[in-house]
Amino acid sequence: MPSVKIADQWLRTILSELYGRRNLTRSEILEATGLNAASVSHTLRYVLNRGLLLKVGEMKVRGGRRREVFSLNTEAGYFIAVDLEGDHIRFALTNFLGDVRCRWEEPLGFRQPLDPRKLIDGIGRVVRDLENSRRSRVLAMGVSYPGLLDSEGRLTAVNLGWTRFPLVNLLKETFPWPLFLEHDKHSCVLAECWHGAAQNYRNALFLIAEGGIGLGILVDGKPLEGAREFPGEIGHWKISPEATDLCNCGQEGCLEAIASSPNIVRQYLERSGRPRSEPAGLRVTDIFEKARQQDPIARAVLERAGRMLGLALSHAIGVLNPEIVILGGDIISAEDILLPVIRDEIERRTLPLSLEGVKITVSQLGLDVRLKGAASLAFREMLEDPKLLRKVCASALPDAGVDRDAAPFSTGGVPISDR
Amino acid sequence: MPSVKIADQWLRTILSELYGRRNLTRSEILEATGLNAASVSHTLRYVLNRGLLLKVGEMKVRGGRRREVFSLNTEAGYFIAVDLEGDHIRFALTNFLGDVRCRWEEPLGFRQPLDPRKLIDGIGRVVRDLENSRRSRVLAMGVSYPGLLDSEGRLTAVNLGWTRFPLVNLLKETFPWPLFLEHDKHSCVLAECWHGAAQNYRNALFLIAEGGIGLGILVDGKPLEGAREFPGEIGHWKISPEATDLCNCGQEGCLEAIASSPNIVRQYLERSGRPRSEPAGLRVTDIFEKARQQDPIARAVLERAGRMLGLALSHAIGVLNPEIVILGGDIISAEDILLPVIRDEIERRTLPLSLEGVKITVSQLGLDVRLKGAASLAFREMLEDPKLLRKVCASALPDAGVDRDAAPFSTGGVPISDR
Numbered sequence: 006m007p008s009v010k011i012a013d014q015w016l017r018t019i020l021s022e023l024y025g026r027r028n029l030t031r032s033e034i035l036e037a038t039g040l041n042a043a044s045v046s047h048t049l050r051y052v053l054n055r056g057l058l059l060k061v062g063e064m065k066v067r068g069g070r071r072r073e074v075f076s077l078n079t080e081a082g083y084f085i086a087v088d089l090e091g092d093h094i095r096f097a098l099t100n101f102l103g104d105v106r107c108r109w110e111e112p113l114g115f116r117q118p119l120d121p122r123k124l125i126d127g128i129g130r131v132v133r134d135l136e137n138s139r140r141s142r143v144l145a146m147g148v149s150y151p152g153l154l155d156s157e158g159r160l161t162a163v164n165l166g167w168t169r170f171p172l173v174n175l176l177k178e179t180f181p182w183p184l185f186l187e188h189d190k191h192s193c194v195l196a197e198c199w200h201g202a203a204q205n206y207r208n209a210l211f212l213i214a215e216g217g218i219g220l221g222i223l224v225d226g227k228p229l230e231g232a233r234e235f236p237g238e239i240g241h242w243k244i245s246p247e248a249t250d251l252c253n254c255g256q257e258g259c260l261e262a263i264a265s266s267p268n269i270v271r272q273y274l275e276r277s278g279r280p281r282s283e284p285a286g287l288r289v290t291d292i293f294e295k296a297r298q299q300d301p302i303a304r305a306v307l308e309r310a311g312r313m314l315g316l317a318l319s320h321a322i323g324v325l326n327p328e329i330v331i332l333g334g335d336i337i338s339a340e341d342i343l344l345p346v347i348r349d350e351i352e353r354r355t356l357p358l359s360l361e362g363v364k365i366t367v368s369q370l371g372l373d374v375r376l377k378g379a380a381s382l383a384f385r386e387m388l389e390d391p392k393l394l395r396k397v398c399a400s401a402l403p404d405a406g407v408d409r410d411a412a413p414f415s416t417g418g419v420p421i422s423d424r
Numbered sequence: 425m426p427s428v429k430i431a432d433q434w435l436r437t438i439l440s441e442l443y444g445r446r447n448l449t450r451s452e453i454l455e456a457t458g459l460n461a462a463s464v465s466h467t468l469r470y471v472l473n474r475g476l477l478l479k480v481g482e483m484k485v486r487g488g489r490r491r492e493v494f495s496l497n498t499e500a501g502y503f504i505a506v507d508l509e510g511d512h513i514r515f516a517l518t519n520f521l522g523d524v525r526c527r528w529e530e531p532l533g534f535r536q537p538l539d540p541r542k543l544i545d546g547i548g549r550v551v552r553d554l555e556n557s558r559r560s561r562v563l564a565m566g567v568s569y570p571g572l573l574d575s576e577g578r579l580t581a582v583n584l585g586w587t588r589f590p591l592v593n594l595l596k597e598t599f600p601w602p603l604f605l606e607h608d609k610h611s612c613v614l615a616e617c618w619h620g621a622a623q624n625y626r627n628a629l630f631l632i633a634e635g636g637i638g639l640g641i642l643v644d645g646k647p648l649e650g651a652r653e654f655p656g657e658i659g660h661w662k663i664s665p666e667a668t669d670l671c672n673c674g675q676e677g678c679l680e681a682i683a684s685s686p687n688i689v690r691q692y693l694e695r696s697g698r699p700r701s702e703p704a705g706l707r708v709t710d711i712f713e714k715a716r717q718q719d720p721i722a723r724a725v726l727e728r729a730g731r732m733l734g735l736a737l738s739h740a741i742g743v744l745n746p747e748i749v750i751l752g753g754d755i756i757s758a759e760d761i762l763l764p765v766i767r768d769e770i771e772r773r774t775l776p777l778s779l780e781g782v783k784i785t786v787s788q789l790g791l792d793v794r795l796k797g798a799a800s801l802a803f804r805e806m807l808e809d810p811k812l813l814r815k816v817c818a819s820a821l822p823d824a825g826v827d828r829d830a831a832p833f834s835t836g837g838v839p840i841s842d843r
Contacts, residue, residue: 153777208651220743224643224650231643231745232627232781238742241775243735247666254775316662320739323657324639326650356660356673358572362651 015040015048016398017388023058023077024102024384025199030064030072049075055398057081057101077101082397083139085128085146085182086379089165090189092216094119096127097373098135098143099380103200105373107131118166125179144397145183145387146176147379149192153235164216183393185379185386189213190237191228192378194221197331199381201370208327211368214314215334218261220321239321240265244313260317264310266335272306293339304342311343315350322351323359333368340367434459434467435817436807442477442496443521443803444618449483449491468494474817476500476520496520501816502558504547504565504601505798508584509608511635513538515546516792517554517562518799522619524792526550537585544598563816564602564806565595566798568611572654583635602812604798604805608632609656610647611797613640616750618800620789627746630787633733634753637680639740658740659684663732679736683729685754691725712758723761730762734769741770742778752787759786 018038023029029037035045052058061076079100086105088095096109109130111123132140150172152162158173176184187195194211197203203211203223211221220237222229229236240261241254250272252262262268266289273292295303318330330351336343348365370377387393437457442448448456454464471477480495498519505524507514515528528549530542551559569591571581577592595603606614613630616622622630622642630640639656641648648655659680660673669691671681681687685708692711714722737749749770755762767784789796806812 222743224648229643229744232747233745235778236743236745238745238775238778239739241778242739242742243773245665246735256773316665320658320661321743323661324641324655324740324743325648326652326655326657328651354662354675356657359654359657359660 012048012051013391013394015044016052016394019045019048020052020057020077020388020397021385023075024381025204027102028061028074028076030074032072034075052398057398079104080139080142082142082144083135084144084380084383085131086376086383087124087128087146087148088189088192088375088379089149089160089162090151090375091164094124094127094165095372095376096131097376097380098131099376101384103377103380103384105376105380108376113164113166121170121175124175128180143182145185145383145393146180147381147383148172148176148184148186149189149375149379149382150186151189153233154186154188183383183387185383187379187382188228188234189375190219190221192221192375192382193333194223194228194378196370196374196378196381197221197368198223198226199385200377201368201374202331202366203329206328208325208329210318210321210325210327210330212314212318212321212330212332212336213334214264214332214336215266218265218314218317218334222325223327224325239317242317242320244317260313263313269306269310272309273303276302276306289335290338293342296339296342307339307342308346311346312350314343315347316354318347318365319351319354322355322363326359327363329364329366331366331368333370333374337367337371431467431470432810432813434463435471435813438464438467439471439476439496439807439816440804442494443800444623446521447480447493447495449493451491453494471817476817498523499558499561501561501563502554503563503799503802504550505795505802506543506547506565506567507608507611507794507798508568508579508581509570509794510583513543513546513584514791514795515550516795516799517550518795520803522796522799522803524795524799527795532583532585540589540594543594547599562601564604564802564812565599566800566802566805567591567595567603567605568608568794568798568801569605570608572652573605573607602802602806604802606798606801607647607653608794609638609640611640611794611801612752613642613647613797615789615793615797615800616640616787617642617645618804619796620787620793621750621785622748625747627744627748629737629740629744629746629749631733631737631740631749631751631755632753633683633751633755634685637684637733637736637753641744642746643744658736661736661739663736679732682732683736688725688729691728692722695721695725708754709757712761715758715761726758726761727765730765731769733762734766735773737766737784738770738773741774741782745778746782748783748785750785750787752789752793756786756790 018040019034022034022037031045035042049058057078059076059078060073062074063071064074065071079102081101084099086097086099093110093112097105098107099105109127111127113119132143150160150162151164152160154160155169158171159169160172161168193213194203194209197209197211203209207226209223213219213221218240220239222237241252241259243258244260245258245263248258248263250262250268251257252259269289269292270287292303292306296307322330344367351365352360368374387397437459438453441453441456450464454461468477476497478495478497479492481493482490483493484490498521500520503518505516505518512529512531516524517526518524528546530546532538551562569579569581570583571579573579574588577590578588579591580587612632613622613628616628616630622628626645628642632638637659639658641656660671660678662677663679664677664682667677667682669681669687670676671678688708688711689706711722711725715726741749763786770784771779787793806816
């Protein structure tokens, strides 16, 4: 039935546009989608009737006329997002638009393999207190994973202590929802495309500097996959060949050995003559705070880390020719200290022609970046599949329990602390 | 007429496959193209009748049967290729399959803008002595350019001394052939895809190290374009931040300042205490020869250059995750000396997971790499355009003067020296 297929494409285009831009008038939708007026009217009526779309207000336009403003119904469906990178694994329930409504996090034991029960439990926690009528509208699950996922869905990841752990089978057997997975570097750059600073860009870099250092790469609108989905590995660039900082990988002079968060702490402790173990629990944010209080050692260590990050980004800009570079990870809580150094080093080190027009900015998505990426992935992937697209559209039918005047969403899980 | 359109696609697929693989049996064509037997038979008859295809022999297969082997008629058409990179500009006439049949090269004056008459003259030279019957079968011109080509076809390139020179207009006004242009980094990597080591790979790096140093990048089967068609700029990576080698760009420690051909010569002269100007005309190939004769200074300079190239490639492999790395430029005449050092440095510096399965090899296309890329570009682009595709097919009709028993092609231009 060709007409149904065309309608699928209208739905996809319009839902996708409203997802990214939030509030749109009919004429903005016409312009953004390039569809004709009849197709747009037909589709808007269809999604309004099913409770997916809301009229959220009116906008005055020139000539005194008023235009209706449309927005997706944030409660038309929910997504589960899981982020397996870092020293904590994170869980979230998001609304239809990928806004985090409820979070849970689980610390990883130092060099202990992650007990899969913690993964199951964390997912359970973020949906546990959801009312039944809403729980039936959990549409899908998105997972952002580190390391390497093989063709049989088995994950190998250092931070989780897993080697070929059957992640996909476990999740599919335990939970009823469609499952979508994406490498963490891709999750970051896609989250920035869909919700953040990389909207409207086709070529972007996303630097994530925290426990490890990596680069998410957007090439011509798509994440760079490389030969084996393992690009963006700049953490072990020998950025300072003469440096003696020892890296986890066994080599010296790696970017990570100088500019990752644990190594910033290490250098601070070493330079101030304190044993590495004391004071226990010193975190990178403490070093940022000391630098703000003009502690010369903290300032010197961060200056060095910032210069090395800037040099690495200068190389990445030269080879990849992006339009925008977005800084993420722990850096986002030290924008005041690190951004000027990084920017200065990039400008000093990069060929002017390579740097021309390149925007350098800090991510506004915070620690949720990969969770938002995972939730958005699930939304976007559902649109692409005709069966799942129908599931999305069916989910918010009034007789399925949508109550648009319901009280604001009540969260079930325990919010994670803002670090 | 949908049937004609389908036939266009059959033609494209079959010509493209025969172009890359040279000799194929009917069953190999069936397998490689995925077309059905009737479409293949129809198309083979069509191109045989028009003189584009030849039966070049028979192959014994299992069971004692014989199968006809087909090949494109190398004289079914000709292409003009122009390479504007380097300290010489190069011109070639190639046969239908991109084999260079006649070359001309024109040295560029040191820091003097290229006189456009030399460009016109060079193109004229490679077709000048072509017999009339063959000259009418020059199908198109491909140009490989350095620098930046703007949307109005104006070229800015340091080696040519040109700023917004109206290259496209000049060539279109002077010559009657369809014109196709490609950036030199893309030409290299496409030539390797179509004729060289990157056949059957989707993610490849092509290092060109000569007067300058750059990287051609193939991502998912296509050249990486970046935001402004300016990727692969690794020549100004500060690969050795502590080095004091002064680069043309005004900075110190750039890869080019250590590993480009003129800088290899410079270091040799400096370390041997000779003034830079003496002996006049010392070339990088002379340094290679001295190293082969165990000259310790030549060996040390090349060791350093090789290590820096290896380190840069290690970075490029980490960030781009290719399947194959191809070394080109002046390196190809020092494979014996440089390849072991480069390979060793890559292995020492790269994360094993990033290096797994990566093939490292030297280009077999020699100094013709960009000329072959430009000629192939013209062939490939003609196939894509329905009108030009018909021109390709018409060109070799017997009544247009094809003589398949003619003597081997006679060259018109003066061959360039093999450096």
